[in-house]
Structures are given as C-alpha cells and as structure tokens.
Amino acid sequence: MTTVLVLYYSSYGHIETMAGAISEGVRAAGASAVLKRVPELVPDHVSTKAGYTLNHQVETATVDELADYDAIIIGTPTRFGNMAAQMKNFLDQAGGVWARDALVGRVGSVFTSSSSQHGGQESTILSTHIVLLHFGMVIAGLPYSFKGQSRMDEITGGSPYGASTLADDGNGGDRQPSTNELNGARFQGQHIAELATALTTAKMRKAG
Template structure:
C-alpha cells in the first residue's frame, strides 16, 4: 500500500483542516495516509496568549521518518510570501536525508493558506517546491482537472501549484476553508497518492525486467 505523510504546521487551525481533507483524499485513492505536524517553535505560554490552536493529540514528526513514505504532502501557512518558520526549521534539518539521497524519486506536494486573497499563496507554494526539488523529489501540484479552481462565482483559494485557503473574512474575522477549498485539498491528496502508486509500480516493474 502506498504510504503518504501529510505533514503540516498550523497556528489557528486552517491548515490543520486542509490537512485532514488532503489525507481523506489520499485514503480515498487507497493509500495509507498519516497526518503529523512539525514542532512548534513558539513557547507554549506565548502561543496560548496568541490564541494558537494547540493539538497535542496530533503526533509530531521526526525528520528521519520522511524516508519511510512514498509521498510527502506539506501544509504551511504563508509568512510574508514564504513558508512558516516552523516548517522551514524542520526542513532545514533534512541535510542528512539529502546527503544520502533518501528522498530522491519520492513524490512531494504542498498546500497553503493566507490571510488575504493575494497574500502570497503562489510564492509560498513555489518556494516550498524549490526545497522539494533540492531533495530530489517529484513535485506534484493541483492539475486543472480539478475544475473548482476555475470558479469565478466565489472567492476561493487554489492554483495549479497546490490547494490553498483564505483565513480572513476581509473584516479582520476568522474564515474557515470553504467547501470548494476542501474539495481541492481532497483532490490533491487523491492525485498525489495515485501518482506515487504509479511511480512505485513502474519502479517495481523495472526491477523485475532488470
């Protein structure tokens, strides 16, 4: 069975909700999908004061376990057009995996959130893709076969680089992922799982032929 890790960081729960939908999509494609988070860098008292969503029930991933999966789907909010420091800190520790080519050929994908409609979603997705490419991963996005990203009747996240959501309602209030954005996340999870399964099958066939 294809092994998929949905690895995320979420301050206020928006990316956590998207991560659940991504994992659901991967499972619908027959994959074994595990949801984990990266460690929080903000001290707990400060995090509680800021209203962070603390999720002790979600296991924290280790860097070395990344090599155990066929596909890794990263979820991170945007921080000034780039990934959150918590996710960057985690990925910066993957030098050992890079040195031994442990992630080469595995599937990598990304989803994100921003506070506003043009808050850096695409730059965050693309800059995170750069890290995946340095690790030798096969980058998979959100193809236009997901027709929800063509919608013009509502404000919605989503791009060919990955699923996304908007976290602010435009008046300083909280906005949760919409039905369309969650559908994009499920589609991406399903698509990544299928690509990973296809790549694994091709590799097994090549070994048999060899």
C-alpha cells in the same frame, strides 16, 4: 500499499483542517495517509497569548522518518510569501536525508493558507517546491482537472501549484476553509497518491 505523509504546521487550525481533507483524498486513492505535524517553536506563553491551537491530537514528525514514505504533502501557512519558520526549521534539519538521496524520486506536493486573497499563497508553495527539488522529489500540484480551480462565483483559494485557503473573512474575523477549498485539497491528496502508486509500481517492475 502506497504511504503518503501529510506533514503540516498550523497556528490556528486552518491548515490542520486542510490537512484532514488532503488525507481523505489520499485514502480515496487506496493509499495510506499518515498525518503528522512539525514541532512548535513559539514559547508556550506567547502562543497562548496569540490564541494558537495548542490541544494537538496529531503526533509530531521526526526528520528521520521522511524517507519512510512514497510521497510527502506539505502544508504550511504563508509567512510574508514564504513557508512558516516552524516548517523551514524542520526541513533545515534534513541534511542527512538529503545526503543519502533518500527522497530522490518520491512525490512531493504543497498546500497553504493566507489571511488575504493575495497574501502570498503562490509564492509560498513555489518557494517550498525549491526545497523539495533539492531533495530530488518529483513535484506535482493541483491540476485544472479539478474544475473548482476555475470558479468565478465565489472567493476561493487554489492554484495549479496546490490547494489553498483564506483565513480572514475580510473584516478581521476568522474564515474557515470553504467547501470548494476542501474539495481541492481532497483532489490534490488523491492525485498525489495515484502518482506515487504509479511510480512505485513502475520501480518495482523495473527492479523485478
């Protein structure tokens, strides 16, 4: 069975919710979804004061296990148009994985969140793609065959680069992922799982 790692960092739960939807899409494609988070770097007293989600029910990933999966879908909030430091720190430790060419030919994808509608979602996804390309991964996003991509009747995340959500309601309050955004995440998860299965099958045929 094709195995897909949904690897994420989430401060306030928005990316965690999207990661759950991504995993649902992976399973809908008949693949195995493994949901894991990267370690927190912020000290406990700081994260508590900031209101971070601390009661994690999801296991922390290790760098060495990255090579165990047929595809990796990364979820990270936007930090000034780039991935969160927690995710960057984790990926920066993967030099050994890179040196072994362990991820070459695996499928990679990214999803994100930002507080505002134009808060750097696309640049965050695209800059994360750069890291995945250095690993030799095959990059895929959220294709326009997901028709929610083109909605104009509501404010919504999502781009051809990957699923996304908005975390602020515009008045400084919390906004949770919308139905359309979650549907986009599910679509992306299924799409990546199907691509990974096709590539894995082709490699097996070639090897056989």
